Amino acid sequence: MAEKSIKKRANLRDVAKAAGVSVATVSRVLNTPELVTVSTRETVQAAIEALHFVPSAAARSINSGRSHVIGALVPTLDNAIFSKFLGALETKLGEYGLSLVVATTDSDPDIEAQKAQRLVNIGAEALIVSGISHSPDFDSLISRTRMPTVATSFYDPSYRYPTIGYDNAAASRKALEFLIGKGHQHIAVFHGPTDHHDRMRARLSGLHGQGVLHSFETDITLEGAGMAINALFETSPHVTAILCLSDVLALGALFGLQRRNVQIPHQMALMGVDDLPSSASAFPSISTIHLPAAEMGARTAEAVANWVEHQSEPEPFLIDTSLIAREST
Amino acid sequence: MAEKSIKKRANLRDVAKAAGVSVATVSRVLNTPELVTVSTRETVQAAIEALHFVPSAAARSINSGRSHVIGALVPTLDNAIFSKFLGALETKLGEYGLSLVVATTDSDPDIEAQKAQRLVNIGAEALIVSGISHSPDFDSLISRTRMPTVATSFYDPSYRYPTIGYDNAAASRKALEFLIGKGHQHIAVFHGPTDHHDRMRARLSGLHGQGVLHSFETDITLEGAGMAINALFETSPHVTAILCLSDVLALGALFGLQRRNVQIPHQMALMGVDDLPSSASAFPSISTIHLPAAEMGARTAEAVANWVEHQSEPEPFLIDTSLIAREST
DNA sequence: AGACCTTGTGAAACTAGTTACATTGTTGAT
DNA sequence: ATCAACAATGTAACTAGTTTCACAAGGTCT
Known part of the structure; x- marks a missing residue:
């Protein structure tokens, strides 16, 4: 019979023994093959093949001090805006030989802190988070570990971590001013939960003191927007434009309006923020504020x-x- | 001044020295604190705090042989069906203390093999792939490393890796039979690229020999569906139902039909496969085959x-x- | 009082690689 | 012929943890 097949996994020493060389030579074959004679290189390669040797990632990174893993904490993968961001992030990190670990937080700072700890435990070299509201546990983790940390989706040069993101307040204000410029006097605002959700809060705050607003808070889902439409028609019948602080809500609102046979934009103008693909393709197509999520990822x-x-x-x-x-405005 | 602040990062030996104990004791404080006297435990904890000590993930996993990292290879993050799957996957893996590394392949087997190698290099403990068409390089990597590998989105008990997924052919056949049962004689099929895309191929193959079909291949995007709608009206005017082998295409087709003022379902019935949230909320809501992506992830x-x-x-x-x-059928 | 057991701690040997330094052997120039 | 230079390889000391085993101190039982 062959060698003891019980044995778990071959290591450098096993390969060295099999090839009749030292561990240093095997290591060289793997990392700097040009320093090794062709003949010994071939002997070693053969031993590697024979033993199904695969170098241990842990042992490598203990020496290099590098794990080549970056951790990203996002609220959810269910919103296309984050998928888009993560897709671009993963692709670009790949060009640098880095891998992306994704952790979802469900917008809960405690879960975020907990998952951040897990990312540290698996050896992530840096963390990427969304927004600028994080739990004290999170901040203390970052300061203890001195981990490179970038906050995205939110621009704030005075924040304790470098931010790469948008001016959310300006974005929503731009949309509102556009609607006001179109002559709308009674504008409804659909927005998601604002607790722990700084971007939504910032977008809402950008609207203060501008025109007559009726605001509706709901989940950032298509159904959430549908419910907001129902609430709108029950409480505020003379609204002529809806500003949705997310394109998911805008699409849901579009469906809700179509279901009530409300003509867009004649009876109701509609506007979103995000610029998801659905907004461009919808009929009528939905006006929006373009947030370059892919660029932000890159x-x-x-x-x-x-x-x-x-x-x-x-x-x-x-x-x-x-x-x-x-077309929607 | 304080200690040499040049020093990179404290390790176990540094902490042991600072606390005046052995490295074994510090290790015990971290892993089995109940074996250590309260007083020494506190001394060690203080030293850990003072030195900002964070245990090295690499050194830990070199001993345990575990990295607690699972790699997933998906075609893209731009399709909600994969985001949904990954979201559920990440959440459930988290319950087991495992982290998820995501790599996108753009449906290219060569990129997949390359990224799989990278996942192995960072020490992933297992791989999750989509479908059952993979490059020889990928298969040889798996067989060399004996890495636990699961193929998803596709059920095939005879496949070389365990599969957890759907019967794609049966799913699309079910949809087609439903449309035929509704009396449709001329049915168009919108589908995505079939090369390297076994699921799409399987869904198409499920339709063979059933009724009069006109098939249109396009990108699995909303715009792709819009173009297919244009092609459909140019070439096959008497079609009365469209079967889209992805809900993304179905939503795009819905928009395209609305834009042409085609009444759904009276002038054209529409059906998808996936059951994305948009299909339930759309107006009219879109009939579809529910693929429990979240269940598959879990x-x-x-x-x-x-x-x-x-x-x-x-x-x-x-x-x-x-x-x-x-409502769409 | 001596044997026995439990508890807490430390020394050193592991885990699996990389790499600085030492050694050997060959070639080329003086 | 001799020595320098260099290429190829080996030895052993690193990286940063965990874990086994040994040992000392203290308490309990006969």
């Missing part, structure tokens, strides 16, 4: 890669937003 | 967790699909 990846590779902490970066007028 | 997480914790390879598992009749 820039965040670059910032983080630079930080972990060259210890250069990134500068805060403001991502531009732009208004896209479509 | 089951996959359980299977993988069991595999890595107890070395028990999971049995293939068929996830049931069900037809949901809505």
